[in-house]
Amino acid sequence: MNEVEVWxxxxxxxxxxxxxxxxxxxxxxxxxxxxxxxxxxxxxGVTMVRRLLGARMSLPPANVVLDRTCRDCGKPHGKVRAEGVELSVTHSGEWVGLAIGTAPVGLDVERIDAAQDVDGVARMSLAPDELAELARAHDKPRAFATYWTRKEALLKATGEGIAGLQSVVVSGPDRVAAVVRWDDRVGPAQLVDVAVGGPTEVDAGHLAALAVLSAEPPVVRVDQFRV
Ligand SMILES: CC(C)(COP(=O)(O)OP(=O)(O)OC[C@H]1O[C@@H](n2cnc3c(N)ncnc32)[C@H](O)[C@@H]1OP(=O)(O)O)[C@@H](O)C(=O)NCCC(=O)NCCS
Ligand SMILES: [Zn+2]
Structure with missing residues (x-):
């Protein structure tokens, strides 16, 4: 089964x-x-990765071996990797998230910023169809954050990062999360929205999306990290 834990x-x-x-x-x-x-x-973010993987591997958190090599420049600021699992870390506003899966995962959270100049950043990040739909949205900051998290989740799953934003098209804010166009990238991708905060506390001021590079839709378990 294609299970993903989101913390x-x-x-x-x-x-x-x-x-x-x-x-x-x-x-x-x-x-x-x-x-x-x-x-x-x-x-x-580091603590969540180290403690949750340490518990799985029966290792002290400090002994969990992590690779952060950036695939573009070799510096240690890339997607965090560990043997035997697929990971994605994200932070924004009040929240830090971690996805742990068996297929490559991408998790992205954004705080909805009501004061943001949405139009400027949208022109540089959305595809033409997405821009047209954004123009019709009543709550533009929320609509833009929906697009951004869905697109960024996909690009964090592949490891491409924001450079590929305009070449991926996703469903709009009033629709269920889905990949609309994925250009020539290899293989299927699954996309789902994820509640931010955990099972008992949902924070509507933030949005998050999860992408999984697999043919099978994921079974997602969302939980709050306790320390
Ligand atoms: C890296 C990037 C995907 C992060 O997005 P963001 O919304 O700013 O930040 P988020 O909090 O959601 O994600 C940050 C996490 O993504 C992970 N990450 C870094 N590079 C990544 C990549 N190429 N693909 C997927 N995940 C990546 C890291 O684990 C990072 O957390 P950590 O370093 O604290 O462990 C985005 O900034 C980007 O695409 N940057 C352009 C590429 C770049 O600047 N590369 C570095 C210079 S060579
Ligand atoms: Zn780099």
């Missing part, structure tokens, strides 16, 4: 003692973030 943590769950489990590359990246909220989101 959410709130940014205020980050604690300084989590730093003890980070490797030297992760500590260096943590130190380079200027804003406390960015530090907290990064630290929490």
């Amino acid at each position: 959410w943590a709130r940014v205020d769950q980050a604690r300084p003692e989590f730093l003890a489990d980070l490797n030297s590359v992760e500590r260096e990246r943590y130190a380079r973030y200027l804003r406390d909220a960015d530090k907290a989101r990064f630290l929490l």
Whole structure:
């Protein structure tokens, strides 16, 4: 079965003692973030990966071997990888998310920003059909965040990142999440919207989507990360 676990943590769950489990590359990246909220989101993402994989592998979190090599430049800021599982980390606003699957996964969360200049960024990221539908939306920031998370989830599953945004077309905000056009990328992809926050607490101020590179629709289990 194509199962995917999605874990959410709130940014205020980050604690300084989590730093003890980070490797030297992760500590260096943590130190380079200027804003406390960015530090907290990064630290929490690393901690979720290390603790959840450590529990699966019966290893202390610090001993989980992670590869963060960027496929574009070789620096350690790429998609996080571990042996035997597929992972995707995402952070925005109040939330940090982690997807764990058996097929390649991409998870993207965005805080809906009511003050955002949606039109400017939409022109650089949406395909013509998507732009036309966005123009008809009543709540443009929410509609744009729906497109962005769905597209970005797909591109995080493939590892391409934002460079491919306009070459992927997804269903619009009033429709169920689906891939409309995937150009010449290899193989099938599944796309689903995911509630942000966990089974007992849904935060409507954020949106998230999950992509899985598989022929079979995923069975998604959403949970809140407890520390
Ligand atoms: C990398 C990228 C996909 C992240 O998107 P974002 O919305 O800014 O941030 P998110 O919080 O959703 O995702 C960040 C996580 O994505 C993962 N990631 C990094 N590169 C990735 C890629 N190419 N594909 C999938 N996931 C990637 C990392 O795990 C990162 O979290 P971590 O470093 O804290 O563990 C996006 O910034 C991008 O496409 N950038 C352009 C490519 C780029 O800048 N490459 C680096 C320079 S060579
Ligand atoms: Zn890079």
